Amino acid sequence: MDQQAKTLPMPPSWPARIRAVLAGEVTPPVPRPSATVVLLRDGADGAAGEGPQAYLLRRRTSMAFAGGMYAYPGGGVDPRDAEAEIGWAGPSPREWAERLGVDAATAQAVVCAAVRETFEEAGVLLAGPDAGSTAPPRDWSAERAALEAHELSFADFLRAHGLVLRSDLLAGWARWVTPAFEERRYDTWFFVAVLPPGQSAAVEVGEADRVAWLTPAEAVRGHREGRYGMLPPTVTVLRELLPLRTAAQALSAATGRGLDPILGEAEVAGDRMTVRWSGYEELTIDGHYPQEGPSPDDSQ
Secondary structure, three states, rough: OHHHHOOOOOOHHHHHHHHHHHHOOOOOOOEEEEEEEEEEEEOOOOOOOHHHHHEEEOOOOOOOOOOOEEEEEEOOOOOHHHOOOOEEEOHHHHHHHHHHHHHHHHHHHHHHHHHHHHHHHHHOOOOOOOOOOOOOOOOOOOHHHHHOOOOHHHHHHHHHHOOEEHHHHHHEEEEEOOOOOOOEEEEEEEEEEEEOOOOOOOOOOOOEEEEEEHHHHHHHHHHHHOOEOOOOHHHHHHHHHEEEEEEHHHHHHHOOOOOOEEEEEEEOOEEEEEEEEOOHHHHHHHEEEEOOOOOOOOOO
C-alpha cells in the first residue's frame, strides 16, 4: 500500500459535506456523464524507457473543480451528439454501448465527448477524412474555441469538415464516479489513446497553466512527493500504467479491463472520518475531523 496516500489531508470542504450527506441534510447532485482521455506517446527511448508518456494538464487554480490539480483532457457529454448522424469508423455506438454499459445513443455521446475534449484541450484530432487516417495538421484554433464555447456541437464540426470519427483509436480503461458528498459530481469514462503520427499536442491550454508529458513513473513519484497534485482517479490510472512499456501496450491492455463504476464512500464514527474506494485501498484517507459550525444545506 502507498502509505503516503493515507496521510494526505481531506480537502477542506469534505468533512462538513460528508456529515451533511450522511445526515440527509444535503441531496447529492446527479453525476454528469463525462469522458476523459489519457493521451499517450512513446518517449525517445521507446520500450527501453520508463514507459509511455502521458499528456497532463495542470488546471488553473481559478477552476471550480480540481483547481491546481493535474488532469487529463476531459469534459462533459454534449446531448446534441447522442442522436446525430456522424461519420464513424471503428467499433459502432452499439458496440461501445455494450463496452461502456449504457445505451447506444449515450455511448455515441460519450465517445464524441472523449474525441472532442482531446481536440478542444490538447489540439489532437482523433478523426480524419476516411477510416484509415487522421486529419493533417492545420490551424484549428477557431473551431476549438467554438467547441469550447458550446457554439458548435462536435457532430456539426465533423460534418462541416467531412471528417470521420476514429473510435478505433480509443480504448476504454476505467469508469469513476465522483463521491456523493462532492458539490460537483461526474460519471466519467476514462479512455486511452495514442498520439497519432504527424500530430502534436498543444503546449498552451486555456483551462491550464501548465502542460507536461510525464511517464507514469515520473508522475506517480511526483504525486507521492507532493509536486503533482492529482485526484484519486488520475493517479490510479497512472499507477495502473506502470507495468506497460509502450503506448501500444496500453491500448492492448485496455481490452481486458472491466468498466464497472468506481465510487468513493465515506464513513463517520464520532470525530473519525474515513473515505474508501473499494478495491483501491491505497487511496484510503482517514483521520480525526471534529465537527465545527453548522452543516451546509442543499441550497448551495
